[in-house]
Amino acid sequence: MLYVANAGDSRCVLCRKDGKALDMSNDHKPEDEIELKRITRAGGHVNIQGRVNGGLNLSRAIGDHCYKANPDLPLEEQMITAVPDVTSVKLEHTDEFLVLACDGIWNVKSSQDVTDFIKGELFEDKNSKLSLICEKLFDICLAPDTMGDGSGCDNMTCIIVQFNPTWLSSLQNIVKDPVVYHDNIKKNVKDFSSVSLVKATVKPNNDLKINNVKRSRTEDNDVTNNVPKHIIKNEPKRQKSI
Template identity: 55%
Template sequence: MGAVMSGYLESPVTEKEVQDGISKLGLAYGASSMQGWRVANEDALSCVPDLTDNSALFAVYDGHGGPEVALYVAKYLPMLLKTQYDFTDGKMEQALRTTFLAVDKQIVLAETADELQTLAGTKADDEDDEDMEDKIKECEELNEEAQIPLVDLLAKYKQKFKECIEEEMAEKGNFEGSGKGKKAKVDVPDILEEGGEPAAAGAADNGREKTASENGEESETAEGSSQENGSAEKSETKENGAENGETKKDEDEDDSDYEEEAEMTDEEDSEEEGSEEEGSSEEESDDEDVPTEFDEREGYGSGTTACVAVVREGVITVANVGDSRCVVCTKDGSAIDLSEDHKPESEIEKARVEKAGGKITKDGRVNGGLNLSRALGDHQYKQNTELSPEEQMISPMPDVKTHTITESDEFMLIACDGIWNVLSSHAAVSFVREQIAEARASDKCSKTWLSDIAGQLMDKCMAPDTSGDGTGCDNMTCLIVLLNQDTSKEAQKRKLESDQSEETPDSKKSKTS
């Protein structure tokens, strides 16, 4: 999870997107993703059982700020990995690091923007359609008004006209009197006066003069002229001096008293404001100078975690940015973490964030935004031109760990933080291990049995409602890969191929839990 949490649905979406299969290496896998209580599912995953003849790739991506970066990375990261010379040479750790940096750079290329907008559903064509709908509606309204008699049409717009004038004059400070909140004086043209009858030009002028005379009111033009005349007379009196000197003195004394009183009031207000600022400065010092506006462009205001596991020649190499996690479960039930969560509170992560000019707020977020310190995308946090990509506030450089598969290893579990916020690594693999044992004992190992178990794990983690702190209300995605199977790899592969031949091949499908 990355950006500040969004709203929730009234009821969760429990329909699951699933994938099941087996690789040439004999690795059976099952994956499942669920939207849950969130208004949209921003997760993505990669199941590439035959990345090459001797390698497979499995990954989970937890998007934030939109699904587009997660979907983009899921599509292109496996392809970019295979193009690396280090990958061909068997240098998997370096190949993964280079790939993460390459795909992160590719996210903000000009030619990528169009695809990201398509994935996000914000493409310009969509906006054009909305503009066209507004224009069509406006034309329809104009056509309807064309059929209305002029008198009725003028009456319809009279009130709107007055409100517009009042609003405009209020903004300019053209108020009647000096009291706060008083309405601006509005003279509605005679063409919109009661009765709605349009008058001749001469009649309109006479009517306006008559109204001003009866009510004893001055027009705005007259008021302006009066003010100018008053200023001129005052200036002339000041120059002549003696004739009205006493009156001028009284006026100056009154003005002086008023100015002194105003200055005292301003000083008191200033002191009060200063004391309030001093009193609160210590409380707010931790969060001061933290940006509150964020760049919402795709790839700048959105990003994703990435936990990628490559299995090759009996070795698992895991590259990770963010707080998705990869765990290996052994036959004795132990949990071996093959990734590390990247949180801003970590001393190493905090030091890099602050060195890049960022700040960790009290709620554990970088500049008040992300609660992650490493991710792909999120380029609004990667704008320090004096630093390399891996040194930015939000770093795209992954931690990489390797694990040699042994006979004691049972399966690998990769999941987003929607799982890990609820269960520990040990608790999660223990649950999966129990379900695997139960399925095998009851001979329920169907084509979708591993994705079924992944779905059961997500159901276990999902909150019954949204009244809590958000735990169990996130999108959830997890992936199970069997590492050492009870029966021969070839036998399981033949069984799976037989099952697929009986039905229409489809490794991706939806079902309701």
């Protein structure tokens, strides 16, 4: 089983048999009906550019504590929440790879476009370095200049995980009761996100204001460091380009 927990507008896409792209997450955008209702009920608004109170352009996120400081609302009803959506799918031996990328990619290419590109690169050279495929993907997403539609520039981040078909075939008997396991996964993720939110909102920084958003960013650890080598053929690297 593959489980994906998502909060934000990065997306996970699974390449299935014959190269069909399967979205494993939904982008959380402020203008989406469900997200917009929660934001409005919490006292926020979304402008014409799709930004919450003129600042954040996604509706779920870890951090961004100034959007989560309403003492009269539970954590999941704040303007911005870190509570994720959890999806799952049974992996088949014909599944080829999954790709995780931020909106800098998906604002330019569709899930199927990206899947087709990666599959084509792997077809040309099955031993191609995944990091180089990421770089090529960035190149085709780059704008020729910074003018565009006036909305500015964005970063690009991509991770490709290529499955080992022998390993996938061996998974059939690992999880005997996927329904119970799935329920436990969802409960654990929800509990973890709630605890994290409590810690984040108990002592909000005084210099954070709703209409003047200040955000701190830290470099993520390479999530592939702890992935067993037998799961993937090539160890992918996290790449960024601006």
